[in-house]
Amino acid sequence: MTGEQAIEELERALQRKGLKTTAQRRLITEVFFDPQFRQDHPTVDTLYRQVKSRDQSVGFATVYRTMKLLVECGLASPRQLHDNQTRYEPESPGEHHDHLVCLDCGHIFEFENEEIEALQAREAARHGFVVAEHRMVLYGRCQRDPCERRAAATPAPVDPSA
Amino acid sequence: MTGEQAIEELERALQRKGLKTTAQRRLITEVFFDPQFRQDHPTVDTLYRQVKSRDQSVGFATVYRTMKLLVECGLASPRQLHDNQTRYEPESPGEHHDHLVCLDCGHIFEFENEEIEALQAREAARHGFVVAEHRMVLYGRCQRDPCERRAAATPAPVDPSA
DNA sequence: CTATATGCAAAACGTTTGCATCCCT
DNA sequence: AGGGATGCAAACGTTTTGCATATAG
Numbered sequence: 001m002t003g004e005q006a007i008e009e010l011e012r013a014l015q016r017k018g019l020k021t022t023a024q025r026r027l028i029t030e031v032f033f034d035p036q037f038r039q040d041h042p043t044v045d046t047l048y049r050q051v052k053s054r055d056q057s058v059g060f061a062t063v064y065r066t067m068k069l070l071v072e073c074g075l076a077s078p079r080q081l082h083d084n085q086t087r088y089e090p091e092s093p094g095e096h097h098d099h100l101v102c103l104d105c106g107h108i109f110e111f112e113n114e115e116i117e118a119l120q121a122r123e124a125a126r127h128g129f130v131v132a133e134h135r136m137v138l139y140g141r142c143q144r145d146p147c148e149r150r151a152a153a154t155p156a157p158v159d160p161s162a
Numbered sequence: 163m164t165g166e167q168a169i170e171e172l173e174r175a176l177q178r179k180g181l182k183t184t185a186q187r188r189l190i191t192e193v194f195f196d197p198q199f200r201q202d203h204p205t206v207d208t209l210y211r212q213v214k215s216r217d218q219s220v221g222f223a224t225v226y227r228t229m230k231l232l233v234e235c236g237l238a239s240p241r242q243l244h245d246n247q248t249r250y251e252p253e254s255p256g257e258h259h260d261h262l263v264c265l266d267c268g269h270i271f272e273f274e275n276e277e278i279e280a281l282q283a284r285e286a287a288r289h290g291f292v293v294a295e296h297r298m299v300l301y302g303r304c305q306r307d308p309c310e311r312r313a314a315a316t317p318a319p320v321d322p323s324a
Numbered sequence: 325c326t327a328t329a330t331g332c333a334a335a336a337c338g339t340t341t342g343c344a345t346c347c348c349t
Numbered sequence: 350a351g352g353g354a355t356g357c358a359a360a361c362g363t364t365t366t367g368c369a370t371a372t373a374g
Contacts, residue, residue, distance in 0.1 A: 018327095018328090018374095019328070019329085020327085020328055020329065020372080020373050020374070021373075021374095022328095022329060022330080022372080022373070024329080024330075025329090043363095044363085044364080045363085057330095057331080058330090058331085059330065059331040059332065060331085060332090060364090061330080061331070061332080061333095061364090061365080061366085062329080062330060062331070064363095064364065064365075065329085065330090065365095080242055084338090084339090084362080084363075085362090085363070086363085086364085100285075100286060100289055100291055102291075103294055109289050109291075111285055111288075111289065113281060113285050115281055116278055116281045116282065116285070119275060119277055119278045119281065120278065120298075120300055123262075123273055123275050123278070123300075124262060124300050124302055126273075127262055127271050127273065127304070128304060128305040129262055129264075129271075129300065129302040129303065129304055129305075130302050130303055131300045131301065131302040132265055132301050132302050132303070133300075133301050134298065134299060134300045134301060135297065135298070135299045135301075136282075136296065136297070136298045136299075137296060137297045137298075138282055138285075138286050138291065138293045138295075138296045139293065139294050139295050139296060139297075140286055140291035140292050140293045140294050141291065141292055141294070142289070142290060142291055143290040143291075180352095180353090181353070181354085182347085182348050182349070182352090182353055182354065183348075183349095184347080184348070184353095184354060184355080186354080186355075187354090205338090206338085206339085207338085219355095219356080220355090220356085221355065221356040221357065222339095222356085222357090223339090223340080223341085223355080223356070223357080223358095224354080224355060224356070226338095226339065226340075227340090227354085227355090246337080246338075246363095246364090247337095247338065248338080248339085
């Protein structure tokens with residue numbers, strides 16, 4: 001979904017809920033759906049800085065409130081990955097993916113595996129559950145260039161338990 | 163592992179590290195390994211209150227520090243489940259399990275599924291990863307008595323994204 | 325015009341840390 | 350005796366909230 005499409009969808013959702021379309025909401029949505037963030041799982045702080053650079057007057061709280069709003073509208077999903085900050089990613093309805101986090105460089109990969117999801121559903125059923133959603137994060141070491149070099153030298157900066 | 167066994171193991175680990183056995187560490191470990199907590203995934207706050215009820219003088223920071231210590235000694239594992247509080251569970255070496263959280267009553271079940279873990283490893287390998295650890299939480303609805311009744315009546319108190 | 329949204333600052337939250345004191349070893 | 354451990358309170362980083370003001374519908 002492009003930024004423009006996202007803004008349109010947001011406006012439709014706002015109208016449905018009787019809420020207002022504002023310049024801030026449009027701007028934050030546009031920044032969030034910017035191609036540079038598509039794989040980036042930005043934190044609110046990151047988004048705030050990006051937004052601020054385009055409109056100095058936007059406040060912190062507005063970014064927090066707008067991201068919550070995007071979640072409610074189904075346009076974003078919050079994720080708790082490797083640190084204690086909430087990260088957001090654009091949501092494409094019907095699609096689901098999980099995460100692979102590199103313990104050395106912190107890089108985040110995405111994957112989707114229907115076989116695993118089927119087994120999750122079966123396991124849940126064994127306990128009398130119906131799965132509504134799930135979170136799965138695998139922690140390991142990636143083979144990207146900066147990371148391989150770093151792996152030998154410095155200690156892991158990522159705490160998987162955090 | 164019983165509380166007594168845990169304390170013994172802790173003392174061995176402390177000695178190995180040149181650290182000190184104290185009444186507080188023993189008490190916190192004993193409380194944490196109390197049968198009432200075995201399935202409970204207590205937060206630091208819960209543990210603190212339990213500990214405090216047995217020894218009024220124990221401080222908050224000591225519970226935090228001791229839980230971190232237990233993690234280092236391999237006696238506890240921190241978990242981020244459905245809220246923003248770190249929960250701890252007793253660790254039995256070599257064993258791993260994942261969690262199933264009821265969206266209605268917040269009850270936490272545990273499960274283990276080697277088939278899923280094998281698929282996770284394969285998926286990671288596909289991306290050039292070796293999995294060091296993983297977190298998997300399934301959110302759904304359980305069939306316990308209070309929960310089934312509640313499901314129809316009140317909204318879900320658990321936020322899976324938190 | 326009115327309800328909603330905003331920006332700011334202050335509060336809240338879970339957690340960590342500095343420091344004087346205490347107490348295992 | 351001495352280094353680690355404790356309790357307290359203050360600091361921390363992230364997120365939420367109260368409130369006066371601004372603005373969309």
